[in-house]
Amino acid sequence: YPYNYTEATKTVRWPDFAHIPPGAERIIPVYINVDKTEADDLLRLFYAFAVEFYDSIDQYGEVIGVHYRPEHPDTIYYGVDLFFNEGDLTCAEQNPSVGDVINLNAKVRIDGNTTAKNVLVRFFDGEEQIATDQIIIELDPPDSFAIVSVPFEIKSDYHLLYAIVDPDSLFGELDETNNVVKLELMTGKGAPIQQVVNFPNPFKDYTEFTYILGKSMTDVSIKVFTLRGRHVRTFDMCPTELGYNAYGWDGRDNRGDQIANGTYIYKVVATDEDGEKYEVIERLVRMR
Structure with a gap:
């Protein structure tokens, strides 16, 4: 369908449609390309559909009476949230001891309706990074989560370990407060x-x-x-x-x-x- 785009308001309008019978529908594909988010901006696009329905059009093409115009247009939110729940950083081995090399597993979760690509996950022992950055090539909301693992050598009776998803804030997320998960690893003294x-x-x-x-x-x-x-x-x-x-x-x-x-x-x-x-x-x- 032909449309008009207004740069100042970033509004797309379709002024004319073919007649839509009761119970029928029309589908309009809209493609929007977002290169990246800036600073703390959210990857959230707002689509507001203001729809007008008319009783009929006279022989001269003029509208006869507005039947319905929604007071509050529909809004669809597009965004992504990468996050951890409590307990999402675990040790695969049972009863590890000092000197053991274990596997740390982080369950990275995703919510929203946008695909996240090249997601970084970083592991720490206190303030010291464990191994190198891990990368999830692609994560979709229907997948719900991905498991990322790194090896870790236990050097003392107590370690405070944690994982961070998107540590460099490369994604503008719907929620920036749930990107860290921690694990207290205790042996011996506790x-x-x-x-x-x-x-x-x-x-x-x-x-x-x-x-x-x-x-x-x-x-x-x-x-x-x-x-x-x-x-x-x-x-x-x-x-x-x-x-x-x-x-x-x-x-x-x-x-x-x-x-x-x-x-x-x-x-x-x-x-x-x-x-x-x-x-x-x-x-x-x-x-x-």
Whole structure:
């Protein structure tokens, strides 16, 4: 069908159609090419179909009476979300020990109605990357998920492992807050840092970071980051005693400014007398 395109409003209009009998339909294929998203823009295209139905057309081609025009046009969303659920990073081996080489498996999920190509998945042991970037060539929403695996050598009794999908933010996603999954791998001594929470959460003007240490530490620090990884605040010389510990925060960054509303990541890092580091990552929400 012939159409008119208006660049200013990016609107396509089909002014005339052949008569559509009751119960019939017409299908109009529309092809739109999107090279890539920019910065934080979402890969989300809005199609609004405003349809007018007419009773009839007179002998001169003039419309006789508008029968129906929808008050709210239909809108179809096209987008993609790459994400993990809790428990989507696993160890394939049962009861591993220090010195074993195991396989880490990450289940990368996809939602939306857009195909994602060349999806990067990156694995970390703390802040150290494990192996090289893994690539999923193509992932479609009907596939639901893909499994990505890397080998990992266990070098201590405790490892905090995590995987990140789209770590460099190459995709503009419908949800940017669910791209990380973690796994605490424990052998022998178990987890030295437990029950890490901040209360209240969400917080308005003040919150306390709380944690339980399985043994005394020589150093504990708490680091706060944005979801994009920008450093916000570091607290050094936090309590290091065995058992329950707490440290308060008034919501100010390293420059003394109040942080904006939103979701943040914080990391509790503890060092024992042997120089071994342990860490736990959690989230907090500022809402004023």
